[in-house]
Amino acid sequence: MSRYNRRQFLKKGAVTIVVTSTCLCGLNGCATITKIGNTPAINPDSYALTNNILTIDLSKEVNLSQVGEAVKIKHSDIPNGLIIAHVEENRFEVASLLCTHRGVEVEYDHEQTNFSCASLGGSTYEINGKNISGPATKPLKDSEAALKDGILTIKI
Numbered sequence: 282m283s284r285y286n287r288r289q290f291l292k293k294g295a296v297t298i299v300v301t302s303t304c305l306c307g308l309n310g311c312a313t314i315t316k317i318g319n320t321p322a323i324n325p326d327s328y329a330l331t332n333n334i335l336t337i338d339l340s341k342e343v344n345l346s347q348v349g350e351a352v353k354i355k356h357s358d359i360p361n362g363l364i365i366a367h368v369e370e371n372r373f374e375v376a377s378l379l380c381t382h383r384g385v386e387v388e389y390d391h392e393q394t395n396f397s398c399a400s401l402g403g404s405t406y407e408i409n410g411k412n413i414s415g416p417a418t419k420p421l422k423d424s425e426a427a428l429k430d431g432i433l434t435i436k437i
């Protein structure tokens with residue numbers, strides 16, 4: 282049986298602390314550090330925002346054309362941004378973009394039909410923004426979306 286002397290013990294402890302305090306998900310593009318998820322940004326030519334009404338011309342937004350896709354909007358007049366998910370044919374769901382735990386972007390998970398935080402904390406939210414799991418305790422803000430003649434209208 283091997284025994285550590287004090288110096289060996291302290292050296293091994295220091296290595297352990299360095300390893301465990303390093304982000305293990307990879308430094309390049311780690312959402313826990315960058316706070317940015319993988320959802321593509323909306324085409325700036327596809328939308329207009331007037332008096333808290335957002336209109337999106339879906340013919341100009343290729344990243345929402347298929348069921349299962351999603352885009353995000355970051356805009357100075359939308360404090361927590363938005364994530365817009367194409368949930369079913371002719372059905373879109375909209376929620377605030379930033380996880381209520383520490384503000385990392387959420388992403389749309391089409392298999393689970395929910396939103397999940399891109400960070401290691403991984404809070405998940407129902408499609409209407411209610412909390413399912415993880416450290417976040419407050420819901421995402423849910424916004425109403427209506428589709429007519431290829432134009433998606435969202436009340437912010």
Ligand code: FES
Pocket residue numbers: 380381382383384385398399400401402403404415416417
């Ligand atoms: S920031 Fe989303 S779980 Fe921590």
